[in-house]
Amino acid sequence: xxxxxxxxxxxxxxxxxxxxxxxxxxxxxxxxxxxxxxxxxxxxxxxxxxxxxxxxxxxxxxxxxxxxxxxxxxxxxxxxxxxxxxxxxxxxxxxxxxxxxxxxxxxxxxxxxxxxxxxxxxxxxxxxxxxxxxxxxxxxxxxxxxxxxxxxxxxxxxxxxxxxxxxxxxxxxxxxxxxxxxxxxxxxxxxxxxxxxxxxxxxxxxxxxxxxxxxxxxxxxxxxxxxxxxxxxxxxxxxxxxxxxxxxxxxxxxxxxxxxxxxxxxxxxxxxxxxxxxxxxxxxxxxxxxxxxxxxxxxxxxxxxxxxxxxxxxxxxxxxxxxxxxxxxxxxxxxxxxxxxxxxxxxxxxxxxxxxxxxxxxxxxxxxxxxxxxxxxxxxxxxxxxxxxxxxxxxxxxxxxxxxxxxxxxxxxxxxxxxxxxx
Numbered sequence: 001x002x003x004x005x006x007x008x009x010x011x012x013x014x015x016x017x018x019x020x021x022x023x024x025x026x027x028x029x030x031x032x033x034x035x036x037x038x039x040x041x042x043x044x045x046x047x048x049x050x051x052x053x054x055x056x057x058x059x060x061x062x063x064x065x066x067x068x069x070x071x072x073x074x075x076x077x078x079x080x081x082x083x084x085x086x087x088x089x090x091x092x093x094x095x096x097x098x099x100x101x102x103x104x105x106x107x108x109x110x111x112x113x114x115x116x117x118x119x120x121x122x123x124x125x126x127x128x129x130x131x132x133x134x135x136x137x138x139x140x141x142x143x144x145x146x147x148x149x150x151x152x153x154x155x156x157x158x159x160x161x162x163x164x165x166x167x168x169x170x171x172x173x174x175x176x177x178x179x180x181x182x183x184x185x186x187x188x189x190x191x192x193x194x195x196x197x198x199x200x201x202x203x204x205x206x207x208x209x210x211x212x213x214x215x216x217x218x219x220x221x222x223x224x225x226x227x228x229x230x231x232x233x234x235x236x237x238x239x240x241x242x243x244x245x246x247x248x249x250x251x252x253x254x255x256x257x258x259x260x261x262x263x264x265x266x267x268x269x270x271x272x273x274x275x276x277x278x279x280x281x282x283x284x285x286x287x288x289x290x291x292x293x294x295x296x297x298x299x300x301x302x303x304x305x306x307x308x309x310x311x312x313x314x315x316x317x318x319x320x321x322x323x324x325x326x327x328x329x330x331x332x333x334x335x336x337x338x339x340x341x342x343x344x345x346x347x348x349x350x351x352x353x354x355x356x357x358x359x360x361x362x363x364x365x366x367x368x369x370x371x372x373x374x375x376x377x378x379x380x381x382x383x384x385x386x387x388x389x390x391x392x393x394x395x396x397x398x399x400x401x402x403x404x405x406x407x408x409x410x411x412x413x414x415x416x417x418x419x420x421x422x423x
Contacts (some may be wrong), residue, residue, distance in 0.1 A: 030394040030403070031411075038422060039388035041312040041345035043255040043262045044137065045248075045298070046383075048154070049291070050113055051271035054321040054332050056360040057284060058082065059339035060100045060352075064359075066326055068278050077350045085288050088296025092343075094350040095299060095308070097421050099340040101354030101366045103373035104319035107334040109272070112318030117158050119380035120408050129398060131161035133380050134263035136406055138167040140389045144260015145222040146170075152247035154267035162399055169265065174246040176236065178229035179219070228253040240293030244268045248294045252301050255311050262387065271317065275329035299343065312345035312386045316379060323360040337361070340379060345386050347421045368420045377407050377415040385417035 056062040061080045063073055072084030076093035083090040105121065106112045114122040118130040131139075138148025138160075151157060151169035160168035172179065219225050231249040239245030247266040254261045270287050277283045295315075302308040320338035327333055337360065343349060354367035354374070366372055384391040384406060392411040398404035407415050 029396065031390045031392050035390055035392050036419075037388050037390065038346070038385045038417065038419070040310075040422065041386040041388075042258065042310040043264065044312045044314065044383055044387065045251050045255060046134070046263065046265045047248075047295070047313065047315045048113075048117070048157075048265060048267045049271055049287075049315065049317040050267055050269040051109070051273075052112075052317040052319050052321060052334065052338070053271040053287065054273065054277065054284065055100075055337065055339040056321070056323050057277070057332075058086065058288075059098045059341055060356055060360055062323065062356075062358065062360045064324070066278075066324075079350065079352050085284070086292045088292045091296060092299040092349075095303075095343050096349045097342045097347050098352040099342065099354055099367070099374050099418060099421075100352050100356055101363045101368070101374050102316075102320075102338040102340045102379075103375060104336045104338055105375065107319050107336055109318060114158055116316060116318050116376045116379070118161070119377050119406075124408075125402065126398070126400065126404060126408070129162040129400065129404070130158070131163045131167065132158040132169060133383060134169060134265055135160040135163050135167040136384070137263040137387060137389065139163055140387075141260070141262045145219070145225060146228075146254065146257075146259045146261040148261060149263045149265075150254060150261045151265045151267075152250055153243055154265050157265065157267070162404070172229070174229070174231075174243060174250055176231055176233075176246075178226040222259075225259075228257050228259075238293070239297045240290055242290040242294065244290045245294035245297070248298045252298055252307075255302075256305055256307050273321070273331050274327070274333055275331040277326065277331045302344065308344045309346065310344075312347070312383065313341075313343040314379065314383060315341035337363075340374065342382075342418075342421050348423065353418065353420055368418050370416060374418060375415065377410070378418060380407050381410055381415050382417040382421065385419075391415075391417065 061073060061082050067073070070084045071082040073080055074083040074090065079093065079098065081090055081093055104112050105115055111122060117132050118127070119133060120130055121127055132149070134149035141148045147170035149167060149169050151171045153173055154169070154171065157169060229250055231246060235249050236246060239249050244266065251264045251266055254264050268287065268291055273283055299308065302311055317338060320335045321332035322335045352367070354363060355365040356363055363373065368374070381391040391407050393406045394411060395404040405411065409415060
């Protein structure tokens with residue numbers, strides 16, 4: 001929830017790092033010459049499956065004595081997929097590209113989650129000031145009615161780091177009635193009077209506070225904004241009747257409206273299946289029963305509205321889960337090898353990039369020109385490239401005075417976009 005308490009907590013963290021001076025954002029940036037960008041997307045829907053689903057039961061299906069019969073493994077071109085587990089997603093297999101050579105840096109939840117969202121080691125030199133990828137996208141985007149970065153049911157994620165607080169995630173919990181605080185309880189005239197008085201009494205308030213109030217006022221005054229955050233009973237049912245489904249309805253509305261928000265994150269947790277992963281009540285079935293109808297409906301609606309071509313969809317987690325036979329608790333433990341799903345924005349689907357062995361333990365073909373594991377930094381490069389953002393950018397306005405890289409070492413070519421997704 002985007003409350004005043006949460007806002008002050010965020011801005012207080014930023015303020016403790018340095019005092020923001022708008023002129024700093026005018027400082028020059030350095031980029032690599034002749035960087036080729038895909039520039040195929042207007043917006044991104046970033047679906048983060050925290051807790052880490054089993055890749056060998058989903059995006060890199062491996063069949064063995066452990067595989068439940070109702071997974072119904074089915075071939076879609078050269079891709080084997082658990083149609084019974086994810087039937088609505090399977091209907092869109094032709095739109096999906098599975099990167100199976102992904103590898104996380106850390107098999108610890110919080111560390112891995114933060115790393116995946118800030119595209120660097122949280123414990124590294126710039127980890128403490130690093131913004132979420134969505135904050136970088138917001139910074140690089142033209143101003144609009146909506147905040148540039150919106151996070152739906154995604155509490156506790158990284159914020160704007162050292163960047164201005166207006167680029168922090170606009171966090172909210174979904175509700176069929178939308179944003180309850182868009183209207184002042186005493187009416188517009190009363191609100192305008194009080195706002196004008198505040199301007200007179202507190203003209204020197206911090207830029208972060210000013211931006212926060214100005215952003216809220218813009219949302220209150222813009223016609224039709226609340227419609228983007230509402231949904232009908234019919235839509236909720238079609239998206240699976242879950243909070244996650246509600247979030248994808250709102251995400252669909254936001255990217256379709258094209259009113260300023262370019263990065264929308266939706267989080268679905270609960271995938272930490274160390275035990276009883278195939279239990280019908282509380283195992284992987286419980287999570288896929290939320291994910292599958294919502295994700296399938298999202299793809300259906302974006303395709304119907306012609307918005308899929310301009311929306312990059314990324315589904316990833318902090319790491320994967322152990323492969324082969326189940327552990328002694330009938331579950332799967334933390335594992336660095338993982339898979340990432342991409343769709344939309346011109347990406348060619350119905351295929352997998354990267355091949356793993358029969359158990360999913362080792363990569364036999366990395367599936368892209370770098371001929372190595374795909375790291376979270378490469379995913380960030382791919383997202384930035386799709387949006388037309390130079391992923392080699394090095395800002396010179398950071399409080400440490402060392403230069404802040406959007407993606408560390410991308411300028412030197414250590415990390416790069418997965419351009420083969422479009423090939």
